[in-house]
Amino acid sequence: MSDKNRNAKIQMARQFMAAIPHARDLGMELTELEGGVATITMPYDERLIGDPETGILHGGAVAALMDSCCGAAVMCHPSNPGGTATIDLRVDYMRSATPGQALSTTATCYHITRSVAFVRATAVDEDTQNPVAMATGTFTVEGGRT
Amino acid sequence: MRKPPEPVQVVKQRREAALAGLVGRVPYIQYLGVTFDRRGDELTGVLPFAEKLIGNPLLPAIHGGVTSAFLEITSVITLGWTNLWDDLENGAHEDATTFPRMPKTIDFTVDYLRSGLPRDAYARARITRAGRRYASVHVEAWQDNRSKLFAQATGHFLMPQPRSDTT
Numbered sequence: 001m002s003d004k005n006r007n008a009k010i011q012m013a014r015q016f017m018a019a020i021p022h023a024r025d026l027g028m029e030l031t032e033l034e035g036g037v038a039t040i041t042m043p044y045d046e047r048l049i050g051d052p053e054t055g056i057l058h059g060g061a062v063a064a065l066m067d068s069c070c071g072a073a074v075m076c077h078p079s080n081p082g083g084t085a086t087i088d089l090r091v092d093y094m095r096s097a098t099p100g101q102a103l104s105t106t107a108t109c110y111h112i113t114r115s116v117a118f119v120r121a122t123a124v125d126e127d128t129q130n131p132v133a134m135a136t137g138t139f140t141v142e143g144g145r146t
Numbered sequence: 147m148r149k150p151p152e153p154v155q156v157v158k159q160r161r162e163a164a165l166a167g168l169v170g171r172v173p174y175i176q177y178l179g180v181t182f183d184r185r186g187d188e189l190t191g192v193l194p195f196a197e198k199l200i201g202n203p204l205l206p207a208i209h210g211g212v213t214s215a216f217l218e219i220t221s222v223i224t225l226g227w228t229n230l231w232d233d234l235e236n237g238a239h240e241d242a243t244t245f246p247r248m249p250k251t252i253d254f255t256v257d258y259l260r261s262g263l264p265r266d267a268y269a270r271a272r273i274t275r276a277g278r279r280y281a282s283v284h285v286e287a288w289q290d291n292r293s294k295l296f297a298q299a300t301g302h303f304l305m306p307q308p309r310s311d312t313t
Contacts, residue, residue, distance in 0.1 A: 020200070020209070021200040021203065022199055022200055022209035022211065022212060025198040047177040048173070048174050049174060050173075051172075051248065058219075060174060060178075060214060060218045061174060061215065063214040063215055064215055065211065067201075067210040068209075068211060085258065085261065086210040086256075087257075087258060088258065089210070089256050090253060090254070090255040090256075091254050091255075092252070093251050
């Protein structure tokens with residue numbers, strides 16, 4: 001892809017995120033969106049703390065990031081004709097995110113049929129070798145033949 | 147002789163203070179605007195609709211992540227509250243500023259049954275297994291009709307271990 005093309009795509013991704021009130025409110029930024037793979041980062045935010053004694057983020061905030069990212073991965077899959085909605089999403093919490101660090105999630109839409117998309121995602125903080133959480137989900141494929 | 151029963155206002159006030167303490171100290175619960183209605187020991191989570199909770203501006207619909215977070219909050223608070231209840235009734239929990247540590251989520255699986263409308267949402271959690279180390283919870287959320295769930299979830303939680311008495 002040419003630089004110009006890539007810039008246009010990233011611009012589109014930014015606008016897409018800005019159109020979602022909840023994603024905008026949490027400062028989510030889409031950094032990759034190509035062929036069924038999406039990456040979204042979310043800055044550390046004191047409003048999202050789940051444990052006031054340690055400053056660790058609430059699991060729900062991690063789930064919100066995972067859900068957005070998985071949805072974006074489905075939408076950018078070449079075989080997906082339109083929108084999508086979550087059918088089911090499981091999140092495994094492997095460790096606490098380190099307070100003060102941004103979270104980054106990469107989701108892959110690894111299989112898609114006419115009606116269902118299958119997605120996996122991993123969330124990391126600055127210690128990228130030790131995931132904070134992993135997710136598995138199924139999503140609807142809309143606008144396709146049923 | 148048996149002690150006379152406590153006045154109802156005293157009991158209510160103690161329970162309300164404990165619940166407010168449990169919920170009020172978590173910034174993320176405040177950010178989403180989640181509150182809890184209490185009837186005896188039964189809790190109902192309430193998520194008042196707000197613009198910032200929207201995930202699909204075209205429908206519009208509540209963000210799936212918000213729905214998931216709301217269900218998880220209801221589960222964790224219900225577990226924490228159930229843990230606290232016996233101490234509260236025995237008068238062992240007098241100080242509303244120190245709380246036991248909250249359960250940690252191991253995994254959480256959400257079924258999205260219909261899209262979350264731009265209305266208030268409600269959730270109730272049922273503890274299906276309360277072990278010493280692990281607990282399982284099933285939680286349901288609805289909006290206008292109690293019988294039409296818009297999401298349900300199951301989760302596993304690691305229970306906080308009691309603070310050691312010897313240290």
